[in-house]
Amino acid sequence: MTRIYYSDYGAVGDGVTDDFDAIIKAHAAANQSTDPNVTVCADEGAIYYISGANQAENDENGNSKSALIQTNTDWADAKFIIDDREVASRYTHIFRVESKHSVINMAVESQAVRKNQEKFTFGSATDFELQTALISLTDKTTMRYIREGPNQDNGSPQTDIFIIDKDGNIDMSTPVIWDFDAVTSLTVHPIDTVPLAISGGHFTTIANQAESKYNYYSRGISITRSNVVIDGLYHDITGELDHGAPYSGFLSISECANVTVRNCNLSAHKTYETIGSANVPVRMGTYDITVNNAIDVKFMNCRQLNDIHDTDLWGIFASNHSKNLLFDTVNFSRFDAHMGVHNAVIRNSILGHMGINLIGGGMFLLENSKVYGYSLINLREDYGSTWNGEIIVRDCEYTPRNGKPSNAVLISGRNSGHHNFGYTCYMPHKVSIDGLIIDDCNHPAEYSGPRLFGDFRHDKQNAKYAYEMTRELHIKNVTVKSGLELIF
Numbered sequence: 056m057t058r059i060y061y062s063d064y065g066a067v068g069d070g071v072t073d074d075f076d077a078i079i080k081a082h083a084a085a086n087q088s089t090d091p092n093v094t095v096c097a098d099e100g101a102i103y104y105i106s107g108a109n110q111a112e113n114d115e116n117g118n119s120k121s122a123l124i125q126t127n128t129d130w131a132d133a134k135f136i137i138d139d140r141e142v143a144s145r146y147t148h149i150f151r152v153e154s155k156h157s158v159i160n161m162a163v164e165s166q167a168v169r170k171n172q173e174k175f176t177f178g179s180a181t182d183f184e185l186q187t188a189l190i191s192l193t194d195k196t197t198m199r200y201i202r203e204g205p206n207q208d209n210g211s212p213q214t215d216i217f218i219i220d221k222d223g224n225i226d227m228s229t230p231v232i233w234d235f236d237a238v239t240s241l242t243v244h245p246i247d248t249v250p251l252a253i254s255g256g257h258f259t260t261i262a263n264q265a266e267s268k269y270n271y272y273s274r275g276i277s278i279t280r281s282n283v284v285i286d287g288l289y290h291d292i293t294g295e296l297d298h299g300a301p302y303s304g305f306l307s308i309s310e311c312a313n314v315t316v317r318n319c320n321l322s323a324h325k326t327y328e329t330i331g332s333a334n335v336p337v338r339m340g341t342y343d344i345t346v347n348n349a350i351d352v353k354f355m356n357c358r359q360l361n362d363i364h365d366t367d368l369w370g371i372f373a374s375n376h377s378k379n380l381l382f383d384t385v386n387f388s389r390f391d392a393h394m395g396v397h398n399a400v401i402r403n404s405i406l407g408h409m410g411i412n413l414i415g416g417g418m419f420l421l422e423n424s425k426v427y428g429y430s431l432i433n434l435r436e437d438y439g440s441t442w443n444g445e446i447i448v449r450d451c452e453y454t455p456r457n458g459k460p461s462n463a464v465l466i467s468g469r470n471s472g473h474h475n476f477g478y479t480c481y482m483p484h485k486v487s488i489d490g491l492i493i494d495d496c497n498h499p500a501e502y503s504g505p506r507l508f509g510d511f512r513h514d515k516q517n518a519k520y521a522y523e524m525t526r527e528l529h530i531k532n533v534t535v536k537s538g539l540e541l542i543f
């Protein structure tokens with residue numbers, strides 16, 4: 056196996072010298088190697104300093120500088136200092152993990168794609184060899200997720216992702232979830248069959264000192280290659296002030312499938328306020344992990360370095376347009392599906408002050424876990440409090456607001472019926488609970504007991520937009536520590 060070290064290309068590793076150019080060159084050399092087992096390695100005990108100013112100098116293609124990872128990488132015990140105090144390109148990740156296969160953007164003929172169809176055929180003859188791939192479709196003429204509230208917006212073009220084999224058969228664990236009367240863009244992302252491994256590394260971000268506005272920083276690791284394992288990474292944050300711009304994820308996983316993040320330690324960011332689109336003050340979402348348009352993404356044995364109950368810190372994790380997400384043995388402040396997830400599992404985990412926030416459908420399983428949010432599961436009202444599927448809870452514990460005086464609500468949400476979210480909204484078709492301890496001992500004086508559902512305030516008589524109610528409940532083995540009864 057060929058090993059390429061950052062020092063081979065001039066990295067000093069003293070924590071002062073900007074080593075970004077050397078890091079870029081080392082990965083570029085590995086990417087050109089004919090050895091299939093070539094590995095880029097950090098030097099033992101090195102501290103690599105990466106400034107933000109260096110990215111002002113474009114690469115040979117005119118793009119902001121970034122280290123392209125296409126081979127196994129071993130950062131071991133090396134430290135990386137990412138200085139965001141003076142950044143020339145806040146949108147450009149330090150590392151980009153990408154496939155050597157080219158992404159194919161196809162010219163699209165008018166064609167219909169139907170929910171749950173089993174086979175996908177391209178509208179015209181293709182000039183590339185079909186292989187297992189992630190397909191991304193968009194219909195920009197149809198808007199979904201039309202947000203309500205302080206961060207209201209006009210929605211997002213209808214998007215769907217799924218996996219096909221070389222014969223065009225759709226993997227039905229990644230079903231088509233929308234009807235497409237038209238496809239305005241179609242992208243093919245070939246799925247690598249050989250895993251790529253990235254291990255180790257202690258990263259410290261010196262936080263930006265920008266104005267507190269929605270100017271997101273992307274200064275971490277972007278992963279768009281399928282079949283990747285991130286193992287043993289550590290990320291902490293220093294230098295946060297009383298103001299700053301938000302982050303879109305130190306780990307940013309998108310347009311790919313089968314990514315595993317394991318044995319990693321990550322950090323939540325301090326929360327800042329700005330004026331939202333409804334012209335009222337809002338707290339800005341800021342993340343260390345984002346998953347967008349991705350399938351089969353797993354977080355295993357991962358934890359948050361700072362306090363998962365600290366309300367000055369925003370929730371660490373957010374996702375959009377994704378399928379088959381897994382938390383297993385995870386200790387994070389939040390799980391959140393903004394613009395939908397199809398199928399998700401949380402097991403053997405602890406969720407802190409921001410709890411579990413869901414929008415989407417399919418099956419959501421919460422098992423052998425502890426939740427300390429306002430509710431056990433929150434169906435986000437800014438997206439219609441919709442879950443088009445089943446919710447299953449097994450052998451869990453729920454402590455509202457980490458034991459602060461609070462009403463206990465198992466499934467919270469709200470949908471007045473007077474806002475068009477771009478889709479029919481659903482309460483979960485079926486709710487199954489078998490084994491739940493509700494620690495509601497510290498409750499307000501007027502508290503009458505934990506509620507299965509919150510006050511959804513749906514105006515059934517005058518509603519302009521449908522909201523489908525839950526059809527089936529299976530509730531057993533629920534223990535309420537206050538001694539009060541669960542209210543259905």
